[in-house]
Amino acid sequence: MEEAPISDEAAAQVGSESLYAIQAVPGKGISLIATTKILKGARILSELPIFKVSYAESNRQVLANHIANKLKDLDEAKQRGFLHLQNVYGLDDGLFLGIARSNVSPLGPGASEGGLFLDAARINHSCRPNAHKSWNENLQRLTVHAVRDIERGQEITISYLGETLSYIERQAILKQRFRFDCGCDLCSATQFQRLKSDSRIRTIQQAHAILIWYKGGAFMLDYEDALTLTRGMLTAFEKEGACDVRFPSVYLTAFQVAIKNGDTARAKIFVERAYAARVLVEGDDSPEAEKVAALVEQPTLHPLYKPSDDVSEVEIPQGVSEAEFEDWLWQQRFPVSEDEDEDEDGL
Numbered sequence: 001m002e003e004a005p006i007s008d009e010a011a012a013q014v015g016s017e018s019l020y021a022i023q024a025v026p027g028k029g030i031s032l033i034a035t036t037k038i039l040k041g042a043r044i045l046s047e048l049p050i051f052k053v054s055y056a057e058s059n060r061q062v063l064a065n066h067i068a069n070k071l072k073d074l075d076e077a078k079q080r081g082f083l084h085l086q087n088v089y090g091l092d093d094g095l096f097l098g099i100a101r102s103n104v105s106p107l108g109p110g111a112s113e114g115g116l117f118l119d120a121a122r123i124n125h126s127c128r129p130n131a132h133k134s135w136n137e138n139l140q141r142l143t144v145h146a147v148r149d150i151e152r153g154q155e156i157t158i159s160y161l162g163e164t165l166s167y168i169e170r171q172a173i174l175k176q177r178f179r180f181d182c183g184c185d186l187c188s189a190t191q192f193q194r195l196k197s198d199s200r201i202r203t204i205q206q207a208h209a210i211l212i213w214y215k216g217g218a219f220m221l222d223y224e225d226a227l228t229l230t231r232g233m234l235t236a237f238e239k240e241g242a243c244d245v246r247f248p249s250v251y252l253t254a255f256q257v258a259i260k261n262g263d264t265a266r267a268k269i270f271v272e273r274a275y276a277a278r279v280l281v282e283g284d285d286s287p288e289a290e291k292v293a294a295l296v297e298q299p300t301l302h303p304l305y306k307p308s309d310d311v312s313e314v315e316i317p318q319g320v321s322e323a324e325f326e327d328w329l330w331q332q333r334f335p336v337s338e339d340e341d342e343d344e345d346g347l
């Protein structure tokens with residue numbers, strides 16, 4: 001499926017102050033609720049941290065003192081905002097540390113620092129979220145974008161999990177790290193639907209692991225098989241309704257597979273899709289979007305690029321149907337069969 005670029009209407013919502021209200025939601029504490037229809041791709045919020053903390057500091061007393069000092073410098077409204085946040089860790093390490101541990105967000109994947117964001121801290125989790133949060137190093141702000149249209153009155157949700165996990169794995173991590181039992185629409189589906197979802201998730205996990213080895217140089221697949229596996233991941237994500245940051249990542253993987261094989265024609269198409277999907281979930285000012293934009297300009301700059309005589313003359317087919325084009329793009333050897341479970345659960 002090709003990602004549509006962000007619409008003009010969604011872009012017009014960027015920077016708007018009035019897209020959400022902070023309200024109580026039964027059984028989930030306080031949450032962000034859309035006050036207007038929010039279009040896919042719109043920036044819902046862009047927030048500065050009230051303070052940052054280093055993950056390298058393991059001494060709890062030092063951390064608690066650090067937070068106390070930061071709080072002293074804040075105005076009264078922010079201090080009150082902080083003290084009203086949820087504390088799921090109790091008072092063993094003191095109130096300040098309990099609140100900070102419950103609400104600090106990492107400043108990027110694998111970051112050594114986290115930040116406390118008063119509004120974003122109120123966004124609840126869903127395993128099938130309608131929004132995506134990311135730290136924008138260029139802006140020094142946390143941004144949240146709608147990954148699907150969100151109706152007025154609907155709760156805005158993000159995923160607290162950085163990877164694609166099965167039901168049991170998700171529940172275990174959410175319980176351990178955030179102390180709640182997830183009852184999102186994916187987790188409260190029927191057991192039959194959950195088993196189907198878990199089976200798709202296993203497919204995604206296995207494909208992801210194999211493709212990491214493949215990109216690292218293990219010769220366990222040929223080019224066509226690697227593309228077929230990547231397309232399988234994309235299809236499984238679509239069936240899971242996972243239209244978040246995993247989409248640009250899969251298109252970037254498809255790009256890497258194509259460029260590793262010297263197939264610049266397909267690589268160019270995949271990287272354009274990766275860019276459009278990345279802009280949708282993070283905006284065109286995110287560092288990751290800028291990195292992908294550079295590859296759109298010059299795909300062969302990627303370190304995996306290997307020129308190849310076999311594919312250097314590949315021609316992009318013209319005047320074919322969308323399905324034929326997709327089969328050409330993914331080098332599909334066999335027609336993709338209609339999946340029998342397509343309309344059953346919509347999860």
Ligand SMILES: C[S@@+](CC[C@H](N)C(=O)[O-])C[C@H]1O[C@@H](n2cnc3c(N)ncnc32)[C@H](O)[C@@H]1O
Binds near residue numbers: 028122123183
């Ligand atoms: C960062 S806070 C989110 C805001 C929080 N609801 C509040 O009242 O401040 C994370 C906490 O919110 C609650 N929460 C988030 N997502 C939830 C969900 N899907 N189901 C139930 N509780 C949830 C849990 O208590 C979790 O530890």
